[in-house]
Amino acid sequence: MAATPKPGAAVRGSRTGRPIMAALDLLGRRWALRVLWELRHGAQSFRALRARCDEVSPTVLNQRLAELRDSGIVAHAPGAGYALSAEGESLLAALAPLNDWAARWAAKGARKKRA
């Protein structure tokens, strides 16, 4: 299993250590952003989170949660389940412009009707 991407170190897809590369490696892994997204609803248990994520396989969910915890983006309070840390909240905020871009992109794509 690949190491949790860490700014300053080489990651999958780049050896420059640029923080953005580490972030993209971390967030680009399957379900990573989705988990983040679903956690905006507040703290929830492993199983509840899994249910929100289309019953993703626990293998992957556990892996993503471990990475996100390791990166200080998600916290696990025993009994209360998983929740975003302050860092996680600011990450969600930083993703907003990408969300906006995606919306504009979707609108254009609908007009062009690619393929």
Add this chain to the structure above:
Amino acid sequence: MAATPKPGAAVRGSRTGRPIMAALDLLGRRWALRVLWELRHGAQSFRALRARCDEVSPTVLNQRLAELRDSGIVAHAPGAGYALSAEGESLLAALAPLNDWAARWAAKGARKKRA
């Protein structure tokens, strides 16, 4: 091979069709963002681009370029090589806040020195 993620359709990691999910599927694929990033230097040939990307395997580079072209983010002018479209430029701009977040994240990680 998986289809190019398209807003409005189910993608890897989500079936909601939310544009952000399609964008993340597209950009989360290995080397996708890196290619975008390296294209900010201006138009360049397939091989030049490949050299900038740590000699990524042409299989993957070609696949990512096809997806990005298919999504209207990258354009290929015969003779001039590959370049960002207007859409691609705005995507780069939308990624700036994530870049900032990553920088702050890296700074915190350095302080905490995880692991």
Add this chain to the structure above:
DNA sequence: GCTTATAGCTACTGATTCAGTAGCACAAGG
């Protein structure tokens, strides 16, 4: 104590995706 239920997680198998190397077809220059 025994059953039932929930939570968190691990094991195992098979599919998808990525990585790495080689090499093709085409065109320009000499």
Add this chain to the structure above:
DNA sequence: CCTTGTGCTACTGAATCAGTAGCTATAAGC
């Protein structure tokens, strides 16, 4: 013809993901 450069494909093996089953632990009910 021979070399150089470009865009790309084929093929093989490795990493990652997906899907199902089930284990351990804690707590409630009886």
